[in-house]
Amino acid sequence: MGIGNTLRGDDATGPKIIDIIYEKLVNSDVDSDNIYLLNAATAPENHTIEIREINPSHLIIIDAVEFSDKPGSFIIVDKKQIDTFNFSTHTMPISFLINYLEDSVGCKILTLGIQPKDMTLVDTISDEVNSSIEELAETIIKNI
Known part of the structure; x- marks a missing residue:
């Protein structure tokens, strides 16, 4: 699930990575039948019903995250520390979404943050x- 606002520069990182992964999967021989890509834009909470219906075993959340590193750096955000990071432009804290999805779907969630400029x-x-972005998209494809 890519999160971000395509009209706010680097905040578009999540949706852009989803687009890249889609293009690479369409043009490859990777079995993508069990892979669902979701551009959640700026309101990922609006997609909780859809995610519950899909009932994934795993969910990767990709978003721009301020963690005081070099622009373009990426980080796996530990769930216990998620509220200490400044996620991009959302209406609801990302920790609420993660807790809700873990409780209602039971999936394992990995949150990837990319340092914006x-x-x-x-x-x-x-x-x-x-x-x-390209490097991170490739890494995700290799590991799904």
């Missing part, structure tokens, strides 16, 4: 973040 009102992703 610029989340102002621009419709392009910074070069630093854009160069990391």
Whole structure:
């Protein structure tokens, strides 16, 4: 599940990675029958019914996260520390969503954060973040 606002620069990272993974899976021989890609935009909580219906065993959440590192760096965010990080532009804390999905679906959730450079009102992703997106998409595909 990619989270982010495509009109706020690097906040578009989550949806962009979902798009890249989709393109790579469509053009590969990877068995993707059990892979569901979701662009949750800025309101991932609006997709909880859909996620419950899919009933995944695993869920990867991808979002821009401020963790004071070099732009384009990525991190696996530990659930216990999730509230200490500044996630991108959401209406609800990401920890609420994670707790709800773990309780209602029972899936294992991995949260990947990418350090943004610029989340102002621009419709392009910074070069630093854009160069990391491809690498992260490849890593996800290799591990699903």
